[in-house]
Amino acid sequence: MPRRQPWEELPDRVRDEVSRHIGPMRSAVTVPSGAYCDLAVTLDTAAGRFFCKGCQVDGPTDWLHRNEARVNRWLPPAAPRLRWTVEQSGWLLLGFDHVAGRHPDLAPGSPDLAPLADLLAGLAHTLTPAPPVPIQRFTYRWRDLIAPELVDGDTLLHTDMTPRNFLLGDRPHLVDWSSPARGAAWIDAAFLVLRLVRAGHEPVDAETWAGQIPAFAAAPGDAVTAFADALVRLWERKQRTAPGPHHGPLLAAARRWSAYRSHLRAYTHGA
Template sequence: MARRRWWELPPAVRGAVEERTGPVRCAEPVATGAVSELVAVLHTATGAHFCKGIRSSNPLAWMHRNEARLNPYLPGVAPRLRWVVERGGWLLLGFERVAGRHPDLAPGSADLARVAGVLSGLASAPAPAVDVRPAAVRWAGWVDPEVVDGDTLAHTDVTARNFLVHAAGVAVVDWSAPCRGAAWIDTALMVVRLVRAGHSPERAEAWTGSVSAWASAPAGALDAFAVARAGLLRERHRGSGAPHLGELADAAEAWMWHRLPL
């Protein structure tokens, strides 16, 4: 998706944002983010704002609306939403800026313990009492509903770029498509990410030992989810040909065969 620069937005859109932020002195582009059409850190006299935006007509704009709706109910590791601007055909969200770095998921990284800690905390918090898509609907046709059913808010996109390690801990960003489900879902999704990052499936699962929700997960549920994850990623890769999806599918299949050896 083509990215826009802050200065390429219509003047009325930029003006509506500056009514909330004050004059933008510098707009620093941010490279990460697959859905947004604009991602930037807006520097103003009163501080910095993380801004992500999309045209209101974009079929994926629902993800930004969903994130704005859910932000007040998210756990403390999620940056707070400061403002929403919809003007001139654009929808822009402004968050508190977290100055941090993405964690290193490679074997031996000191960040692995930090990631496990934040996932353990998220897994222990119940889903908010608002409408959140059930995991059974999210993975319908791939896994039986009872396998992923639960009352925990799962982030579901646990790529390293959605974690920010900073001086006070770890922030978790981009809550555009969470679901309500089993407490172990995000940890299982991270296992696949770790395998892709160079861990063996055995070592990736050993890492889960510090995540409390994993120990209580039924082995049969994890087996079924591993099969579903491998199948879904392989199908997505065949449909798009994206190299990163092929790597994730390979990792998911390695995890699946670890759990279900021939």
């Protein structure tokens, strides 16, 4: 990951503009985890604590930050509220309410799995129909991976179910809504099924967990099977074009889930 910009090295005009929104700062602590940010920092002020993320304007992640700023006002309380946006001196910064919490443990038997199911069930319900905000259709995003009618729908989706985007504190939160899409209500739960398989769950157990989420429980079997197959193609492509240390395990998990769905389909059709 490229070097993350220290707060103190931002242009004075950028920091002054942030201070105009939140007042004098007591401290600024860089947040080392996460991706796609040139800057990520916790700001402690007399008005409270804020999480600030940002990028250089017109840089490769500019569009992701603008996505997140655009959809935030439509999101339920499970997403930290965006309080201010600063665009100054070549920087775009977003300031959110600070949320304390830890990332969940997705391993089999983890007590963190139940609140995650409740969170995704609530989000799918609240964000269907999708609010009137311009967002990419999932059918377009996966246009070369799956038949569009299988994933089409009218739910505002998060689509990035990495554990680092969940924070468990007084209640569960889902952060980093930089890749939203409009699609079938069960898709976010399906993305998390892949992460559970990656964390050591058998595919049947991961799907049993997802069955607690009404949107996934109602998903057509053929659509879920096609989704699992598409994940294999997606991670094969990512492994070829931009190899990363996490790509191999996710590809292996996708293949395990796809194989399970194929066996399930064969058994069902043969019964």
